[in-house]
Amino acid sequence: KENKLWGGRFEESVTDAVERFSESISFDKALYKQDIMGSKAHATMLAEKGLITISDRDRILDGLDDIKRRIEAGEFVWRTDREDVHMNIEAALTDMIGEPAKKLHTARSRNDQVVTDLRLWCRDAIDDILTHLKRLQVALVNLALKNEGLIVPGYTHLQRAQPVLLQHLLLSYVEQLERDAGRFADCKDRLNFCPLGACALAGTGLPIDRFMTSEALGFIAPLRNSIDAVSDRDFVLEFLSANSITAIHLSRLGEEWVLWASEEFGFLIPNDSVSTGSSIMPQKKNPDPMELVRGKSARVVGDLVTLLVLCKGLPQAYNRDLQEDKEPLFDSCKTIKGMLEVTTEFAQNISFNHERIKRALPAGHLDATTLADYLGVPFRTSHDIAGRSVAFCLSKNCQLSDLSLSELMRIDPVFEEDVYEFVGVDNSVKKFCSYGSTGSECVSEQLMFWVSKLGIN
Numbered sequence: 001k002e003n004k005l006w007g008g009r010f011e012e013s014v015t016d017a018v019e020r021f022s023e024s025i026s027f028d029k030a031l032y033k034q035d036i037m038g039s040k041a042h043a044t045m046l047a048e049k050g051l052i053t054i055s056d057r058d059r060i061l062d063g064l065d066d067i068k069r070r071i072e073a074g075e076f077v078w079r080t081d082r083e084d085v086h087m088n089i090e091a092a093l094t095d096m097i098g099e100p101a102k103k104l105h106t107a108r109s110r111n112d113q114v115v116t117d118l119r120l121w122c123r124d125a126i127d128d129i130l131t132h133l134k135r136l137q138v139a140l141v142n143l144a145l146k147n148e149g150l151i152v153p154g155y156t157h158l159q160r161a162q163p164v165l166l167q168h169l170l171l172s173y174v175e176q177l178e179r180d181a182g183r184f185a186d187c188k189d190r191l192n193f194c195p196l197g198a199c200a201l202a203g204t205g206l207p208i209d210r211f212m213t214s215e216a217l218g219f220i221a222p223l224r225n226s227i228d229a230v231s232d233r234d235f236v237l238e239f240l241s242a243n244s245i246t247a248i249h250l251s252r253l254g255e256e257w258v259l260w261a262s263e264e265f266g267f268l269i270p271n272d273s274v275s276t277g278s279s280i281m282p283q284k285k286n287p288d289p290m291e292l293v294r295g296k297s298a299r300v301v302g303d304l305v306t307l308l309v310l311c312k313g314l315p316q317a318y319n320r321d322l323q324e325d326k327e328p329l330f331d332s333c334k335t336i337k338g339m340l341e342v343t344t345e346f347a348q349n350i351s352f353n354h355e356r357i358k359r360a361l362p363a364g365h366l367d368a369t370t371l372a373d374y375l376g377v378p379f380r381t382s383h384d385i386a387g388r389s390v391a392f393c394l395s396k397n398c399q400l401s402d403l404s405l406s407e408l409m410r411i412d413p414v415f416e417e418d419v420y421e422f423v424g425v426d427n428s429v430k431k432f433c434s435y436g437s438t439g440s441e442c443v444s445e446q447l448m449f450w451v452s453k454l455g456i457n
């Protein structure tokens with residue numbers, strides 16, 4: 001067996017079970033790029049400060065570049081007995097260049113190294129998620145552009161409530177995604193500080209320059225407190241919280257579209273390219289991708305909960321428990337990216353059944369609130385009059401717009417001929433005109449805002 005990098009004070013090697021149990025190479029090799037980037041910045045700074053020679057630095061930098069090339073070519077052998085990505089790379093560098101490699105870990109610990117890698121990884125992952133979020137927003141806005149003027153029932157309590165433009169409904173999701181994007185951007189700004197040089201927990205007596213490495217790695221500044229730098233994973237918690245909120249938003253869209261694709265609603269028709277069949281029922285065409293979007297939100301929330309429980313009650317500073325932060329982080333990011341990607345494709349591959357929706361609109365007295373607004377008497381009174389009008393319709397099995405003026409006037413003399421401009425869903429939608437309402441002018445304004453903000457066309 002090879003001697004561990006930390007093996008000096010040990011007389012026995014670890015058991016196989018302990019080695020298998022404590023390794024993280026099987027998943028933290030995903031951090032190789034960040035680890036090499038961090039090591040290069042560190043070696044450059046060490047040389048700058050006279051802690052290693054220029055020729056040592058050059059051999060380290062070349063060696064690290066070569067390791068990166070080998071990893072990307074699939075030629076690098078990851079070794080479980082070398083525990084994690086940090087020691088795999090350092091030991092491989094030593095195999096390659098010998099003595100200079102042994103100087104790389106000067107004024108550094110794996111504790112500051114791993115959390116530096118992780119912050120760099122999160123930074124890139126957030127950029128990636130932001131790109132996917134924007135693509136979905138664009139797909140939703142395009143869907144809105146394709147369905148101008150289509151009125152759909154708006155629901156509260158899943159009961160018919162008021163008529164809304166489909167565009168208005170679609171843009172409500174675009175708004176939610178915009179706040180999600182804001183959360184990711186905030187998270188990135190807050191995590192963009194450099195732990196490198198905090199070493200194990202106490203900093204170092206060696207004359208390093210943390211500002212230099214921080215700048216080289218594109219961080220805003222070094223973290224102020226070395227104990228804090230190696231202790232906390234709040235930035236991962238924040239990231240996974242943002243992922244979770246986005247996942248919850250997507251699960252709601254997923255639920256709506258699954259419902260709308262049902263025979264009972266029949267409002268939405270997915271293309272075959274985003275549907276799947278049944279192995280037993282020949283007639284089935286299921287909206288599986290959106291069901292899975294709804295379902296996978298559970299994983300994303302689960303990953304957040306795992307990390308919350310992981311961090312709970314940990315004493316300062318680094319504890320090995322923290323090694324368990326990576327799998328939930330990676331899983332959450334992979335899952336949310338897949339969810340965003342598939343929801344985007346779904347949005348690009350559905351149509352709305354205008355005929356069916358139009359036929360469904362008369363049911364449910366969606367225009368009752370507009371009628372109440374029209375009456376020009378105190379709202380509680382008009383609510384009551386409109387309510388009695390609905391009750392009368394229910395007894396006659398008809399719509400508010402079907403009632404004659406004399407029938408209406410028998411309910412209450414306040415009705416006049418112009419009432420017919422306020423009933424029926426088309427009339428009703430037109431009346432919604434305050435800022436942010438569903439009336440077509442307000443919705444056009446929203447649409448113009450998004451078309452320009454997202455740079456569509």
Ligand code: ARG
Binds near residue numbers: 024320324
């Ligand atoms: N693989 C470890 C992790 O992911 C690296 C840090 C280990 N540090 C230590 N002193 N054992 O957290």
